[in-house]
Structure formats: C-alpha cells, structure tokens
Amino acid sequence: MAQNESFEVTPVGFVEGRTGSTNGEWGRTRSVIRIDGDRFTTDSVAGLEEFSHLEIVFRFHLADPADLNPGVQHPRGNPDWPEVGVFSHRNWNRPNWLGVSRCRLIDVDGLDLHVEELDAVDGTPVLDIKPWFTDFGPRGEVRQAAWTTEMLGDYFASPPGA
Amino acid sequence: MAQNESFEVTPVGFVEGRTGSTNGEWGRTRSVIRIDGDRFTTDSVAGLEEFSHLEIVFRFHLADPADLNPGVQHPRGNPDWPEVGVFSHRNWNRPNWLGVSRCRLIDVDGLDLHVEELDAVDGTPVLDIKPWFTDFGPRGEVRQAAWTTEMLGDYFASPPGA
Numbered sequence: 001m002a003q004n005e006s007f008e009v010t011p012v013g014f015v016e017g018r019t020g021s022t023n024g025e026w027g028r029t030r031s032v033i034r035i036d037g038d039r040f041t042t043d044s045v046a047g048l049e050e051f052s053h054l055e056i057v058f059r060f061h062l063a064d065p066a067d068l069n070p071g072v073q074h075p076r077g078n079p080d081w082p083e084v085g086v087f088s089h090r091n092w093n094r095p096n097w098l099g100v101s102r103c104r105l106i107d108v109d110g111l112d113l114h115v116e117e118l119d120a121v122d123g124t125p126v127l128d129i130k131p132w133f134t135d136f137g138p139r140g141e142v143r144q145a146a147w148t149t150e151m152l153g154d155y156f157a158s159p160p161g162a
Numbered sequence: 163m164a165q166n167e168s169f170e171v172t173p174v175g176f177v178e179g180r181t182g183s184t185n186g187e188w189g190r191t192r193s194v195i196r197i198d199g200d201r202f203t204t205d206s207v208a209g210l211e212e213f214s215h216l217e218i219v220f221r222f223h224l225a226d227p228a229d230l231n232p233g234v235q236h237p238r239g240n241p242d243w244p245e246v247g248v249f250s251h252r253n254w255n256r257p258n259w260l261g262v263s264r265c266r267l268i269d270v271d272g273l274d275l276h277v278e279e280l281d282a283v284d285g286t287p288v289l290d291i292k293p294w295f296t297d298f299g300p301r302g303e304v305r306q307a308a309w310t311t312e313m314l315g316d317y318f319a320s321p322p323g324a
Contacts, residue, residue, distance in 0.1 A: 004176070004198060004287070007221070009258045010168040012249075035249075036166060039257075046234045047246030050307035053300040057219065057260050059169070072208045084209030087174075087197075087291040090298070095201075096171045098219050098290045100262050102300045117301060125166070128260045129249040131307070132300050135314040136252070138215040138264045139279060142296055145212035152297040 011059070011125035012036055013111075019122045023076075026119045027158035033118070033126055035111040042110055045129075049108050053132035056118060058099045059125040060092035067093045081147035088145075099124075102132055117156060173221070173287035174198055175273075181284045185238075188281045189320035195280070195288055197273040204272055207291075211270050215294035218280060220261045221287040222254035229255045243309035250307075261286075264294060279318060 017031025033056065035044065048054075072083035075091075086094055103118035113129070120126075179193025195218065197206065210216075234245035237253075248256055265280035275291070282288075 004173050006170045006172040008168045008170055009260070011166050012257050014166075040248075041232070042247075043233045044247040044249050047244055047250040047307060050305075051250075051310075052303060052305035055262060057258075057262060070203070071205045082209055085204075085206040086202075087206050088209040088213075088293055090292050090295060094290065095174050096219075096289050098171070100217060100219060100290075100292065102298065104300070104302060127258050128256065128262075130252050130262065131250055131310070132304065133252060133310050133314060134304055134306055135310075135317060136264065137299060138266070138294050139318065140266060141214060142294065143212075143214035144293065144296055145209060148213075148293070148295050148297075152295060155297060156301060 009127050011127060012040065012129065013126045015058070015118065015120045015122060015124040015126060017118065017120070017122050024155045025157055026117050027156045028116060029118070030106070030114065030116055031118050033113040033115060033129065035113070037111050040111060045108055045111065045113070048105065048131060051105060051131035053102055054105050054113070054115065055130040055132050056101050056103060056120065056126060057128040058101070058120050059127060060097040060099050061123065061125055062121065063092040063097050068095070069093060075147055075151055081151070171289050173289060174202065174291065175288045177220070177280065177282045177284060177286040177288060179280065179282070179284050186317045187319055188279050189318045190278060191280070192268070192276065192278055193280050195275040195277060195291065197275070199273050202273060207270055207273065207275070210267065210293060213267060213293040215264055216267050216275070216277065217292040217294050218263050218265060218282065218288060219290040220263070220282050221289060222259040222261050223285065223287055224283065225254040225259050230257070231255060237309055237313055243313070
C-alpha cells in the first residue's frame, strides 16, 4: 500500500447512549458499546474484564465535512484563546473524523460493553476497542496549552440534576 | 450513514523512523511525522508546540490480514499468559488495523513533527494527529491485567547501545 493511499474501515459496533449536547458534562454518563454480533463472538472480548479502562476509536459521524477548516481558528470560537490549527485541537472538525477516547469499563455482558464517561453520542460508529495499558500513557512531564485547561474545566462534570 | 457502513480514511502523513523489530525497546527512539504538504499548510499545526505530547492514530500497514484471529490467543504466544480476545490486546492483528499511541513532541519544523517514543515503524501511514489533553486520560483508579504489566516491562527500554 502506498503511504498516501486511502483505505476502508468498517465499524465493529456502535454506541448506545446519550443524545444531545456534545460539549461537556460527561461525568458519570453511562453508555453501551454494542459489538456487531454478525462479525464477532464473545471470544473477541475474552479477558477484557481485567482492565478498568478502554480506549475507543470512533467516527465523528455527525460532523459536517463542509465545516472542516484548513486554516486556524479559536477553540470554540472564543477570541480569548489563541487561533490553532486542525491538528492542535481535538474537536470533530478534523481530517478523517476519527475520535479517540478513554472510558471506564463497568461490565462486559456478552457483546455489550457497559462503560462510563465515554464522550461519544448515541449511534456513534466504533472502529476499535482496546484495553488501556498504563505503560502506554504519556511518559515524562506533561504540559498542555493554557486554553485547554480553561476549556475543559467542566467537561467531565456531571449534568445538572444527575 | 448507517451504523455499520464502511468508509474511507486517507493518511494525513507518514512516519519516517525506525525499521526493524516492533516489539519493544522504543525508549528514546526519535522519528518524524511528515504531514502531507499537498493537503496541509503549516496552519494545520499552529499552536501545537504548546503541548508536550501527541496522540497519533495510524495504520498497522505491515500487518497481514490473514493473521487476524477471530478467536482467543495467548499474548505473544506465551502459554503462561491467559488467552484473550481481539479486543483485549493491542497488537496489530486487529479489525481495521488501527493503532493509537502517545509520543513526546520534540520540535515542530514546518510540517515535520519530531517526536520521541512513537512506537510506529518507518513508512507507517498516519491518520490523525491530536494534542494530548491531560483531562482526557483515564479517570479514577486504573487497573490492568497482570500479563500486560509483565509483557511491557521493557517496551520503552532503550535499545542496546543507545
């Protein structure tokens, strides 16, 4: 395969979960990753319960390709934050529309994975499910842009009334 | 798009780096992510230098689809470790052949991202580049299978003579 050749990916399952606002308040949100029973058996998740967290690769399926901005932009349109490029933010307007999120694994029920704080809305196509390996987190001192810290203050807060 | 519909992804760049063994000794390995200059300008990485780490989504392009095992298997064929499913390990024999790794960002030089400890070999097609947000790491107590801890002891060790 040439380095810049496109290829096809096929969802292995989808998210059954929250509808509505996608910009935060994911704290304690429960959802289910339903693995495609036509293609996989419970063998595919054997041993998964030994892990507290999963890493999920998914498709930002609600993104509008017309919103992809090749230039710079203020995160969330906030002029107080610096203009950054498409590879310097994590929102859904990005090449290939791939999301990567960590979530807590609550229960493995057949091919249904019950998870907490997965920030992907109902109907999201899931492309891969990986156990989280502690060794594979960022190594050494971690530093992030100040706007990130300001922006994410309540991302995993609980929704009102929850 | 239907939930189980396939779609195309296109590399945004590729890795220029280490060839050879892929099972460990990634410590202090340097490589370069070369972003496709035909499709992107330096706008795409504006502000990226504010982050110490990146999260890279890539294609396991050397994997042989014939090696995809729908059943259970011992990690690295080691009978001392339990048999696990395709979603319970992180090796390259997996549906969609998508890898996700964290690496340290050393320098942004135009569209070349110089990175450290990216465990992807030379020629790897890169599908996405995201800044690492500390808030997006696993939350709460983290637990992993014992075989994982045993297996990864020297994964980020330095190669002999390095």
